[in-house]
Amino acid sequence: MAEKNPLIEALPPATDYISYLTIIEYNLNPESLPTLHQVLQDTKLTTNIGWDLVHLLVPLLPNSDECLQDIARLGNPREVILKVTESLRLIDFQGLEPDTDDDEPIAGEETAPAYHPAKTAPVGEDGSKTTQAVETPAPLPLPVLQFTSLLSMLSILHTRIKTQYPSRFLSTSLQAILVSFNNAAKHKEELMSAIIQFVKTVSGTKRPNLPPRKSSTQILTAKSVQASAPDPESETAAKSPSASEADIQKRLFQSFITHIFEDYMLTLASDSDAPGLAWCSRLQEKLHPERTVPGKPSMTDKFILDEELAGRLTAVGGLVALARDLGMERKDLLPAMEGANAGSSLVPDNEDEFPKTAADIPLSKVGSLFMFAAANVATVLYSTPKPKDAFSIFPDHQKVLHNYIASSPDMGATIGTEPEAVLDAVLALAILAIEEDNVGEPTDSEEFNQYLQYLSLMSSNSPSPSIRYHAFYLATTILRSNPSDVERLAFIKDTLEHCPFDNLKAAAVSWIKGETIEANPPTGSSQASTQQSSVFATPVALDTLAPYLFPDLTHDLTATSITDSFVTFQQNLHFYLATLNFYYLLLSANHLHEALAIGDLHCNNDIAGSFLQPLREASARFKQAKAAGELESVWEEASDGDEKMAELGLLDVTLEKVTAGVARLNQN
Numbered sequence: 001m002a003e004k005n006p007l008i009e010a011l012p013p014a015t016d017y018i019s020y021l022t023i024i025e026y027n028l029n030p031e032s033l034p035t036l037h038q039v040l041q042d043t044k045l046t047t048n049i050g051w052d053l054v055h056l057l058v059p060l061l062p063n064s065d066e067c068l069q070d071i072a073r074l075g076n077p078r079e080v081i082l083k084v085t086e087s088l089r090l091i092d093f094q095g096l097e098p099d100t101d102d103d104e105p106i107a108g109e110e111t112a113p114a115y116h117p118a119k120t121a122p123v124g125e126d127g128s129k130t131t132q133a134v135e136t137p138a139p140l141p142l143p144v145l146q147f148t149s150l151l152s153m154l155s156i157l158h159t160r161i162k163t164q165y166p167s168r169f170l171s172t173s174l175q176a177i178l179v180s181f182n183n184a185a186k187h188k189e190e191l192m193s194a195i196i197q198f199v200k201t202v203s204g205t206k207r208p209n210l211p212p213r214k215s216s217t218q219i220l221t222a223k224s225v226q227a228s229a230p231d232p233e234s235e236t237a238a239k240s241p242s243a244s245e246a247d248i249q250k251r252l253f254q255s256f257i258t259h260i261f262e263d264y265m266l267t268l269a270s271d272s273d274a275p276g277l278a279w280c281s282r283l284q285e286k287l288h289p290e291r292t293v294p295g296k297p298s299m300t301d302k303f304i305l306d307e308e309l310a311g312r313l314t315a316v317g318g319l320v321a322l323a324r325d326l327g328m329e330r331k332d333l334l335p336a337m338e339g340a341n342a343g344s345s346l347v348p349d350n351e352d353e354f355p356k357t358a359a360d361i362p363l364s365k366v367g368s369l370f371m372f373a374a375a376n377v378a379t380v381l382y383s384t385p386k387p388k389d390a391f392s393i394f395p396d397h398q399k400v401l402h403n404y405i406a407s408s409p410d411m412g413a414t415i416g417t418e419p420e421a422v423l424d425a426v427l428a429l430a431i432l433a434i435e436e437d438n439v440g441e442p443t444d445s446e447e448f449n450q451y452l453q454y455l456s457l458m459s460s461n462s463p464s465p466s467i468r469y470h471a472f473y474l475a476t477t478i479l480r481s482n483p484s485d486v487e488r489l490a491f492i493k494d495t496l497e498h499c500p501f502d503n504l505k506a507a508a509v510s511w512i513k514g515e516t517i518e519a520n521p522p523t524g525s526s527q528a529s530t531q532q533s534s535v536f537a538t539p540v541a542l543d544t545l546a547p548y549l550f551p552d553l554t555h556d557l558t559a560t561s562i563t564d565s566f567v568t569f570q571q572n573l574h575f576y577l578a579t580l581n582f583y584y585l586l587l588s589a590n591h592l593h594e595a596l597a598i599g600d601l602h603c604n605n606d607i608a609g610s611f612l613q614p615l616r617e618a619s620a621r622f623k624q625a626k627a628a629g630e631l632e633s634v635w636e637e638a639s640d641g642d643e644k645m646a647e648l649g650l651l652d653v654t655l656e657k658v659t660a661g662v663a664r665l666n667q668n
Helices: 015-029 028-040 043-060 065-074 077-090 142-160 166-181 188-203 242-265 279-287 299-305 307-325 330-337 366-382 393-404 422-435 446-463 464-481 484-499 504-518 527-528 539-549 561-589 590-595 598-604 607-627 638-665
Strands: 116-121 132-137
Touching: 028 043, 028 279, 028 366, 028 539, 043 077, 043 142, 043 422, 065 116, 065 142, 065 638, 077 142, 077 166, 077 598, 116 464, 132 590, 142 188, 142 527, 166 188, 166 242, 188 242, 188 307, 242 366, 242 422, 279 299, 279 366, 279 464, 279 484, 299 307, 307 366, 330 366, 330 393, 330 527, 366 393, 393 422, 393 446, 422 464, 446 464, 446 484, 446 504, 464 484, 464 504, 484 504, 484 539, 504 539, 504 561, 539 561, 561 607, 561 638, 598 607, 598 638, 607 638
Parallel strands: none
Antiparallel strands: 116 132
């Protein structure tokens, strides 16, 4: 006799619903799921017990996906939504990836199987197994499958609810999705794909999905559409939401997308120096291909060939397209970008206080920046239509810098340490404005100088080489855009005099070097005559900067403590070398000697005695101290020590060149 199935035998009215739930829980396992799927086709049964099954079925995914879909179609949608959003918040994304490569399981503790591509031995034509192993797609981790399945349920549930205020259910669901997405550290692209599909379904947008990127994993795909039961608690008086309610729902989706965009971009990290989507580097490669290094992979190529980087483009492309379909425009993003509250949430802190108007729902400030940058960058990278309103450096980008780049009382030490994706987006907007020659006019010199200081500090403090390069390029370009040579000189002087960062002072030396070369061409051409009005074509500029270009180092490098002297020396070495190289140029270019009074510059500022000689003595002193073992505390690692010794050697060579140049100057 066949064994009786308790899920069939105990079906109501044989037992009451509460007892039947207990029987299901006691007998639930992967083998019983087909039977449960069968009994859940009873709408009355699923309406009464479906919502209580959600938390039991979620851990059994992917086998339980059909049962969860049954509950979404036939259960009480208002009750089921509560359980689904609760389950979303409870998904445990921790432990998807080991913290270290040498993590070992605890003895006697059961561990979950690792998610790696499975190796199978293919069968030959004669039925024998070959020895060659073939990789088969590995399943995604359970938390990712849970996320995608629950969002699929929400897509069905929200279309079933008939109420006068559907935005109240929608806001709760979106907040739960956002919390769950924020908890995930890995597989963001797969989660984003599920989110985009959910928003499309519930909002009614019709744009087709983007082609999937190559992946070694698979996501639960939607089953064939089956009929859903009507909302048993339908409010007959509410035939359709009001216009204001429709606006609230639309704004909820728009706000949600900006918050997802923010969360996604701020979690991106790469070993390829690709901050965020590397908009700056890819723009420069598109606009100025002549600047790319031959034989070196471009950042554009990396985003095509590297699967991880290509996945970023697919994910963000889907979000941007979805925002466009939802009617999000430039005029919606700019007010959010200028807002003071960077941490505004999707819904009020008290989730029971539902938004009453669309205006009550804030867009994410950081997410709006990313969305705005993505839309503008696309006009160059993908030839999308350009906006009608020009975006200029002053005042538009100046406001962006003020709103997104940290201002601090500690000499700007935190400027440039913001998330790299934010810095990349901010700088990309400036690159676009420069390329369109939309510089604009600053309100006054103070605003101009502050703007350049922000860029300069970013070029000094950011750990990303590409961010430092683009910030320096923009600072140099915008500095040169100021038609007032006096204001340009004032900014260079202010940087040399007050900036505490060695590399930024070295940048200021490069600025004065560029100004000097441009204002004093080597031949007596018509260009030379037009430059005579520039302050950089006269001795005034160098005389003004001399105390800061050639500071008196007598005391700085001759401190009683050899360690203190060496630390000071190391902190300023790049500046010293930049100044020495610039001075060598002044000494070597004969046509500058008379025009800029180089002889007077050398004598009047005691460059030989207070700048050059202390450097010579310091170099010799440090070498002797190293040989005597007096610098071990600051010269610890052998590789670092070799680098320091090479720097001292470079300093000596440069000093010799300058000394020879001074001798030639004295002979003349």
